[in-house]
Amino acid sequence: MQALSGVTLELSESTILGLIGPNGSGKTTLVNIITGVLRPDAGQVFVGDIDATGWRPDHICRLGVGRTFQIARLFGSLTVRENVEVGVMARPEVDVDDRVMHLLDRFSLTQWASTWVSDLPYGVERRLGIALALGIQPRFLLLDEPAAGLNEEESDQLLSMIRGIREDPEFRCGILIIDHDLRLIFRLCDSVHVLSEGKTIAEATPQEIRRNQAVIESYLGKRYEDEDAELR
Amino acid sequence: MKVTVGWSHRRLADAVRAWLSLSILLALVCGTVPIWGNEYLMDTVTTFLIVSAMVVAWQTFMGNSGIVSFGHVAFFAVGAYLSAILTIPPEIKEVALPSLPPMFQQVQLGSIATVIAAATAGGVVAVAIGLAFTRMEGNAMGIATFALLVMMYSLILNWESVTRGGRGIYAVPCNVTLTSALIALVVVAGVALLFKASPTGLRLQASRDDPLAAQALGVHLMAVRLAGWVLSAIIMAAGGSLWAQTVLAFGPSSFYFRDTFNMLAMLIIGGQASVTGAVAGCALVTVISELFRYPERGMTIGFIQIPELPGLVHLVIALLIMGTLILRPSGLLGSRELTFPAWQWLRTLKKRRLI
Numbered sequence: 001m002q003a004l005s006g007v008t009l010e011l012s013e014s015t016i017l018g019l020i021g022p023n024g025s026g027k028t029t030l031v032n033i034i035t036g037v038l039r040p041d042a043g044q045v046f047v048g049d050i051d052a053t054g055w056r057p058d059h060i061c062r063l064g065v066g067r068t069f070q071i072a073r074l075f076g077s078l079t080v081r082e083n084v085e086v087g088v089m090a091r092p093e094v095d096v097d098d099r100v101m102h103l104l105d106r107f108s109l110t111q112w113a114s115t116w117v118s119d120l121p122y123g124v125e126r127r128l129g130i131a132l133a134l135g136i137q138p139r140f141l142l143l144d145e146p147a148a149g150l151n152e153e154e155s156d157q158l159l160s161m162i163r164g165i166r167e168d169p170e171f172r173c174g175i176l177i178i179d180h181d182l183r184l185i186f187r188l189c190d191s192v193h194v195l196s197e198g199k200t201i202a203e204a205t206p207q208e209i210r211r212n213q214a215v216i217e218s219y220l221g222k223r224y225e226d227e228d229a230e231l232r
Numbered sequence: 233m234k235v236t237v238g239w240s241h242r243r244l245a246d247a248v249r250a251w252l253s254l255s256i257l258l259a260l261v262c263g264t265v266p267i268w269g270n271e272y273l274m275d276t277v278t279t280f281l282i283v284s285a286m287v288v289a290w291q292t293f294m295g296n297s298g299i300v301s302f303g304h305v306a307f308f309a310v311g312a313y314l315s316a317i318l319t320i321p322p323e324i325k326e327v328a329l330p331s332l333p334p335m336f337q338q339v340q341l342g343s344i345a346t347v348i349a350a351a352t353a354g355g356v357v358a359v360a361i362g363l364a365f366t367r368m369e370g371n372a373m374g375i376a377t378f379a380l381l382v383m384m385y386s387l388i389l390n391w392e393s394v395t396r397g398g399r400g401i402y403a404v405p406c407n408v409t410l411t412s413a414l415i416a417l418v419v420v421a422g423v424a425l426l427f428k429a430s431p432t433g434l435r436l437q438a439s440r441d442d443p444l445a446a447q448a449l450g451v452h453l454m455a456v457r458l459a460g461w462v463l464s465a466i467i468m469a470a471g472g473s474l475w476a477q478t479v480l481a482f483g484p485s486s487f488y489f490r491d492t493f494n495m496l497a498m499l500i501i502g503g504q505a506s507v508t509g510a511v512a513g514c515a516l517v518t519v520i521s522e523l524f525r526y527p528e529r530g531m532t533i534g535f536i537q538i539p540e541l542p543g544l545v546h547l548v549i550a551l552l553i554m555g556t557l558i559l560r561p562s563g564l565l566g567s568r569e570l571t572f573p574a575w576q577w578l579r580t581l582k583k584r585r586l587i
Binding site: 035036037056057058061062066067069073074075076077078082083085086087089090096097100132133135136 | 238239240241242243431434435437438440441442444445446447448449450451452453505567
């Protein structure tokens with residue numbers, strides 16, 4: 001069984017690329033390969049001009065690739081401030097305390113600074129996960145289902161936050177976002193890459209993807225005769 | 233003021249406050265001991281201080297990494313035996329250890345040089361072993377340390393030309409006083425708190441909670457675990473050196489299950505993630521051991537005759553461990569460090585520009 005086959009994906013700095021597909025299509029597997037959690041049997045991972053295929057996750061992180069996880073992976077016995085410090089310390093040239101305070105403020109986490117992560121509400125955990133990844137000042141940020149479990153209002157806040165990250169000269173990173181919330185994806189992304197059963201079935205603008213028959217069929221399991229049918 | 237790049241000054245300041253608080257408390261408590269004029273109490277407190285230093289050493293690795301180590305007593309043994317060899321007078325070594333290499337037969341060092349030599353030896357052994365151990369997954373490494381415990385015990389028992397095997401070592405000069413033991417614990421606590429606050433310490437704590445998430449933030453798992461392992465071993469071996477120069481005679485049984493159990497109990501009860509917890513756990517277990525030692529040997533209270541109850545002390549300690557793990561799994565202090573309210577008042581006054 002092949003989890004992925006013939007998938008080629010390119011992410012540029014200062015762009016937002018959406019990665020969608022039904023459950024089991026290989027989205028998280030692809031992110032895990034890019035970030036070194038999994039080693040591919042074939043194919044290559046390039047970060048800029050550097051072939052990072054099969055590198056350890058911490059090595060790839062040092063090339064400037066940051067990520068969040070499908071289920072928030074935070075450091076439960078540390079406080080919110082300490083969690084952010086772990087990421088910031090990856091860049092030893094910065095003033096750690098100043099940078100930590102800045103990130104806490106940027107992501108509205110200041111009031112939670114001294115709270116143990118194990119006591120955080122779900123939405124705050126999600127924000128913290130993104131703040132952690134940005135602490136390393138990545139060139140590329142991979143967000144794995146950041147909107148999972150969020151209500152519509154929280155999802156809109158997340159959308160503003162991610163747009164803000166792209167537009168903020170402080171970060172300027174390329175963002176790859178995986179999510180099942182197509183409303184978020186179509187409003188946020190410059191382009192969308194669609195996987196189904198481990199293969200790429202489309203890559204285009206959000207508007208084009210909405211009307212792509214192959215994409216609709218992969219999500220809904222049947223072909224629509226109506227040419228105006230689209231994903232929402 | 234920038235101390236060093238990559239450090240959090242806030243964490244460093246917290247560590248310094250915790251160190252000062254713990255040191256002041258220890259100095260106050262130990263300062264009262266000579267007043268009682270009881271030599272047994274002086275010896276007990278001196279031993280408590282040295283054992284605390286070793287439990288803090290253990291905490292430096294186990295508390296920060298979350299990996300249970302059963303083998304740290306091996307470094308304790310390295311420190312103790314090397315110190316014995318370096319401090320026993322040559323004329324006694326000629327009789328007791330006739331097969332020692334000539335270099336070691338003739339040497340006799342002072343206490344400080346011996347502690348440094350022991351710490352260095354502990355560090356070298358730790359690097360050699362750690363390069364293999366730290367490649368393993370967390371649980372596997374824990375089990376491997378158990379093998380280390382057994383290997384070291386076997387080595388001590390059988391390397392008779394150096395250790396005298398089961399007959400034990402004797403005639404180690406007494407070079408440690410209550411004051412020097414207190415200074416040693418204060419220094420060790422400072423090093424442990426500094427490590428906990430350091431970038432490497434924080435990364436090790438992150439790897440304890442979630443190794444994969446830590447790697448995703450650039451943490452080199454093997455490197456941070458090795459750093460904690462080696463530092464911990466250095467302190468442990470130094471503690472073993474001081475211990476040897478306190479007890480003056482010892483054998484292989486001091487470096488096997490019983491002492492491993494005792495020291496692990498202190499750490500678990502006090503709080504694995506806290507340097508203060510390690511000291512507090514040691515204090516509690518020491519007090520309980522002393523209290524239950526009397527009924528263990530049998531005693532008479534009025535007309536009540538309590539028979540000998542061998543193993544009572546260890547039974548009570550085992551129950552304490554179980555109780556702690558059930559009721560308060562993180563230990564008495566969890567990950568908190570001692571800090572006097574006075575520091576918080578000073579900080580508040582400073583914020584309000586009153587001082």
